[in-house]
């Protein structure tokens with residue numbers, strides 16, 4: 001017999017965003033039910049690079065990112081485990097004078113946001129980071145940026161929400177949404193459950209557009225598949241997370257010695273029969289030569305990578321918006337519905353803060369954190 | 384101490400190589416694994432506990448036999464010891480340290 | 491490349507063991523020009539693996555009763571040298587959207603990766619040992635059974651002077667015999683399968699009386715030469731000073747704890763199909779209760795769920811070398827039929843009957859030598875389950891407690907099991923048993939590890955070349 005459940009808020013999607021929204025809403029006293037199709041944190045939030053990086057984000061994103069920065073500092077008290085979070089520093093390398101100039105320009109632009117950036121010339125770089133090869137001419141260091149293990153952190157947000165009293169329904173794909181004057185009635189046929197709530201939050205990641213479309217709303221998101229790969233464990237040579245100005249490889253050496261790196265795109269791996277144009281597939285795989293090409297760049301930057309082997313590569317399913325800014329805020333057409341999606345490959349660091357501002361929006365109607373850059377109604381042609 | 388014992392095919396021509404900087408002899412047709420384990424009792428050390436390892440499957444499946452190799456003064460390569468044949472003069476390492484450049488005459 | 495008007499591509503076969511070689515020869519005899527790819531330098535696969543050039547022992551010394559078959563496989567390609575392109579020393583490390591990724595090294599050792607598009611593909615990737623770890627199994631001196639045999643066959647070496655063969659399966663007795671013949675002391679053969687299982691399996695084993703006879707011969711020979719054979723044992727621990735093996739601790743069928751001194755151990759519980767490429771090619775899989783693993787779905791001829799992709803030999807489920815030859819030929823005939831070419835249907839009938847008989851035989855082998863029941867029950871927390879990442883049983887148990895994973899890939903994400911260099915080839919079967927046991931679910935209900943390219947480590951220095959040409963039929 002179908003179960004009928006009620007709550008103040010129903011969240012669809014148990015990634016880092018849905019999980020943290022559930023946690024903060026509980027902390028604010030709301031009753032919460034989170035519906036997750038698979039297991040919490042098993043999609044983009046669980047397969048990403050784990051970069052907890054503010055450096056490089058546009059100034060208008062930084063207030064949200066700074067709020068997240070403060071939350072990451074208290075991660076363990078928030079989710080009950082350290083998630084291998086470390087403030088290793090994030091070093092963005094310049095391979096030309098032009099790239100160095102743009103690092104300098106960025107540092108000037110974000111000066112007032114408190115990132116504490118340090119510009120390094122070639123001599124600084126050689127002195128502080130002797131492992132960097134000659135192809136870098138300078139860099140910009142954000143000492144308090146870092147990384148965490150997404151496979152551990154993201155599921156832990158939903159677990160912490162559950163510990164705080166949220167109901168987490170996993171293996172519960174939403175199959176039907178009905179909207180009445182009383183609110184949202186969301187059914188998962190597979191889990192044989194219907195959840196009713198006056199407030200609904202769409203945290204369905206790359207599948208958020210599909211979910212919105214079922215409610216008659218168009219969200220301008222496209223599916224992307226960032227590439228990740230990892231080498232065998234190597235003797236320690238690198239203790240800072242690396243990016244490169246102008247794009248290309250990013251990477252870090254994890255504590256166990258593997259060099260994890262990314263950059264570029266994958267392709268979708270359609271699950272048999274089910275993927276259609278409107279349904280992003282469940283899995284993605286990297287383009288065949290992407291990892292080799294990236295690692296060739298990596299070896300130029302870090303001679304210590306010479307002669308190593310790549311042992312695995314993977315990708316994830318993520319949503320991107322036209323302006324690469326996420327969509328966070330109230331629906332344009334349904335009162336009580338909020339969207340939080342389109343993180344464009346950068347939602348892990350801000351994830352905890354997105355949950356916090358969603359709790360603000362739901363419980364108080366506004367947030368202390370400026371969200372203008374993320375308004376769902378900023379795109380020109382509404383549904 | 385050696386781990387592998389030669390039971391047959393012992394009249395092959397010898398090959399010389401360096402193991403952790405020391406000159407050693409093996410037989411032509413030996414894999415890196417055979418060459419190393421007929422004169423030593425480990426191939427490599429585990430990255431995490433430092434435990435000695437000496438391969439396991441010998442057929443390219445377990446990947447527990449990757450060793451660092453240098454030819455002459457060339458760059459360091461990592462090769463799978465059970466499925467790579469030894470070449471005369473190779474310098475091999477059984478530790479995380481890179482195999483030293485060994486040039487000049489072998490004994 | 492898949493448009494109907496274009497001429498078909500050269501068929502591709504991965505694996506030059508008995509299955510792949512027979513497939514290649516069958517296609518060549520029908521006038522096609524297949525490409526045969528293998529990581530190894532010479533044809534033969536696992537059972538008929540050839541030693542490197544320059545070794546002198548004749549096939550009779552290397553393959554015993556199977557010498558004639560080995561020789562036939564080794565020489566089968568030569569008559570078709572102009573038609574079959576045998577790419578040796580070439581690893582297939584990925585399959586992506588209708589094309590293979592191949593890695594080989596140029597003469598000066600530079601690794602190069604090329605792309606080979608296919609429209610028909612026969613996967614004859616064979617098998618590796620099925621491993622269930624025991625405490626101490628990562629010590630130098632412990633090898634897979636297959637590994638122990640390869641040392642002897644391909645290198646003239648043994649894994650010790652006083653060797654124990656432990657686990658289960660017919661290879662235990664064969665390899666013990668081969669070691670004893672070579673001059674090693676076989677300290678014991680310890681079979682976890684109760685002897686009664688072999689009696690129960692007898693009717694099925696009679697499907698291949700000559701293979702059964704060979705097995706009986708090895709056992710009799712070992713007994714005659716004073717090698718202790720024990721059935722129904724429980725393997726407890728590999729003991730010795732740090733980094734070495736000095737004894738195997740085990741419990742006999744009467745519950746008595748025993749210890750056998752040795753300096754080498756060959757360990758294996760039958761074989762496990764190499765299915766990563768079938769997975770990457772998009773083939774659907776089902777759990778096979780008999781083999782206790784997931785295998786690609788296929789029809790009797792080897793057609794998978796993906797049009798143009800076939801599986802043959804031990805890579806499609808363990809059935810032995812003779813079955814592999816028949817299945818390779820059968821898959822090739824299916825490929826020819828699917829290309830609209832005429833084939834000898836009488837031959838198909840013969841092969842189908844033969845394959846069915848081998849299957850009944852191999853099913854009986856799993857009855858005779860089953861995976862030990864309750865293996866996952868009494869494992870100590872401290873035992874290393876994954877030798878690549880050094881993940882212990884205790885870590886898996888804690889992960890299960892914290893997150894209640896219901897399938898292996900979740901366990902992998904949370905514990906790193908299967909994330910190492912071998913991608914679960916060695917630990918996957920054991921991890922599945924542990925997860926099933928800890929969650930009280932059948933092994934069939936916890937899925938299988940998703941392979942991730944490269945399926946074997948790929949040198950960072952590999953130069954990607956965009957296509958390999960090779961489009962002529």
Ligand SMILES: Cc1cc2nc3c(=O)[nH]c(=O)nc-3n(C[C@H](O)[C@H](O)[C@H](O)COP(=O)(O)OP(=O)(O)OC[C@H]3O[C@@H](n4cnc5c(N)ncnc54)[C@H](O)[C@@H]3O)c2cc1C
Pocket residue numbers: 012013014015016017018035036037038039040041042043044045046047048049050051052053172173174175203204205206207208211225226227228262315316317318340341343344345346347348349350351
């Ligand atoms: C390879 C890769 C590397 C990345 N690297 C970084 C990085 O270094 N730093 C960074 O900040 N960001 C990074 N990102 C981006 C980051 O991972 C994402 O922006 C973030 O995880 C998005 O979180 P989410 O909760 O919105 O999405 P997800 O984690 O995808 O969660 C959405 C959830 O909704 C569920 N769902 C979908 N549809 C339904 C339905 N109908 N019913 C029920 N549940 C449903 C899904 O199963 C999924 O669990 C990376 C992304 C990828 C893919």
Ligand SMILES: Cc1cc2nc3c(=O)[nH]c(=O)nc-3n(C[C@H](O)[C@H](O)[C@H](O)COP(=O)(O)OP(=O)(O)OC[C@H]3O[C@@H](n4cnc5c(N)ncnc54)[C@H](O)[C@@H]3O)c2cc1C
Pocket residue numbers: 442504505506507508509510527528529530534535536537538580581582583614615616617618619635636637639640661664761764767802803804805809810811812814
């Ligand atoms: C070590 C070992 C020893 C054995 N000894 C015996 C024995 O003595 N007697 C007996 O009856 N049975 C034995 N067996 C079982 C026997 O191997 C099989 O029954 C038979 O060899 C199966 O033939 P096949 O053609 O299916 O596969 P195999 O003979 O295993 O051949 C598969 C081939 O595919 C190649 N290959 C696989 N993946 C790739 C890839 N990604 N890229 C390139 N090449 C690839 C491999 O290198 C291999 O040469 C043994 C098995 C093993 C593993």
Ligand code: FES
Pocket residue numbers: 438439440441442443444445446447448463464465466
């Ligand atoms: S010993 Fe297993 S891959 Fe070499």
